[in-house]
Amino acid sequence: MKSVRLAWAVAAAAIIAGGVFGTGSAVWAKLENPAIGKVRHVVLYAYKDDVTPEQQAEIAEQSRKLIDQIPLIEDLEWGTDLTEGARSQGYTHCLIFTFATPEAVKEYVARPAHQAFFELAKPHLGKLLVVDYVAQE
Numbered sequence: 001m002k003s004v005r006l007a008w009a010v011a012a013a014a015i016i017a018g019g020v021f022g023t024g025s026a027v028w029a030k031l032e033n034p035a036i037g038k039v040r041h042v043v044l045y046a047y048k049d050d051v052t053p054e055q056q057a058e059i060a061e062q063s064r065k066l067i068d069q070i071p072l073i074e075d076l077e078w079g080t081d082l083t084e085g086a087r088s089q090g091y092t093h094c095l096i097f098t099f100a101t102p103e104a105v106k107e108y109v110a111r112p113a114h115q116a117f118f119e120l121a122k123p124h125l126g127k128l129l130v131v132d133y134v135a136q137e
Helices: 001-022 027-033 054-069 100-111 114-125
Strands: 039-047 075-080 093-099 126-136
Touching: 027 093, 039 100, 054 075, 093 100, 100 114, 100 126, 114 126
Parallel strands: none
Antiparallel strands: 039 093, 039 126, 075 093
16 A cells, blocks of 8 residues: 555656656656666676686676675666677677765775676676766756
């Protein structure tokens, strides 16, 4: 019952925000995309040529465990590049983490679980690029 009331409250807030503030407002954008104002930690990488599928699977499994090991991570998405050709510049995989603040990202990077994951993955990575940004509307 509590979840039903919460759902109705969120729906009512969305309707009010749209009517009072208009669909172009920051309030409306935040309701449509709750990540606005959050920090995204984007990791693009490619494996070295000699990395086996089993090694890749182990690294992928360990990356997905980070969200359970480090409560600072609010969300985690991952995937493999679908782009063919030069657009991806050789990057083949992506992890996207969501954090509340830039300080949370710094704390995450220093955590032993992150350090252990990085030490596992690092010898197998041919390319690595990290970008942190605050999600904008």
